[in-house]
């Protein structure tokens with residue numbers, strides 16, 4: 044059993060409000076982390092939901108000290124490195140390919156080596172970070188987050204591996220690499236992103252206390268869940 048999750052819900056009337064507020068929050072957290080610790084370590088979410096956020100970060104070129112950003116991912120699909128379905132490629136195309144963040148500070152998950160090979164290699168990469176400053180996460184329609192799926196081991200125990208080799212994910216890509224719930228919880232801030240009516244049922248189940256994978260992310264500071272109104276309630 045994992046610790047109780049402290050949740051703060053933030054509901055925005057439109058997708059534009061959601062995007063503006065989330066981007067503003069990311070830039071503020073980056074400024075604070077850089078002022079206090081001299082660097083900002085962010086974990087990116089995969090899937091489609093964060094793409095507009097990444098595009099807005101790309102447009103905010105003058106608003107951050109990009110040379111101090113270090114970028115990681117929460118999960119990745121075991122597909123060729125340049126496959127457009129990969130979480131790293133979605134973020135690269137929307138933002139990172141055209142960003143001033145030094146290439147050596149961008150750390151995609153090497154999932155092209157397969158679940159086991161990718162997990163072992165990425166464990167060495169994240170071992171260099173004690174606590175992430177900000178972890179962005181998505182929410183699947185079945186309540187999964189990163190590549191932690193219902194009915195599987197999410198690595199929520201304190202002694203579980205930091206990076207998991209996933210071989211039986213439902214859907215099109217069964218093989219994946221994912222940070223474990225335990226590792227994702229080692230973040231100063233965690234922000235979930237969910238937009239659209241398709242997420243409504245997962246959000247309701249989470250609000251009602253069902254033990255979904257998303258509920259296993261339990262950083263000391265709690266989690267912030269940013270939603271559009273249609274994902275939260277009947278508008």
Ligand SMILES: O=C1O[C@H](COP(=O)(O)O)[C@@H](O)[C@H](O)[C@H]1O
Pocket residue numbers: 088089090091092093118119130180181182183184187188189190
């Ligand atoms: O499989 C995945 O799905 C979730 C949610 O994706 P979305 O397209 O519905 O936003 C995502 O957070 C995760 O990284 C991805 O691998």
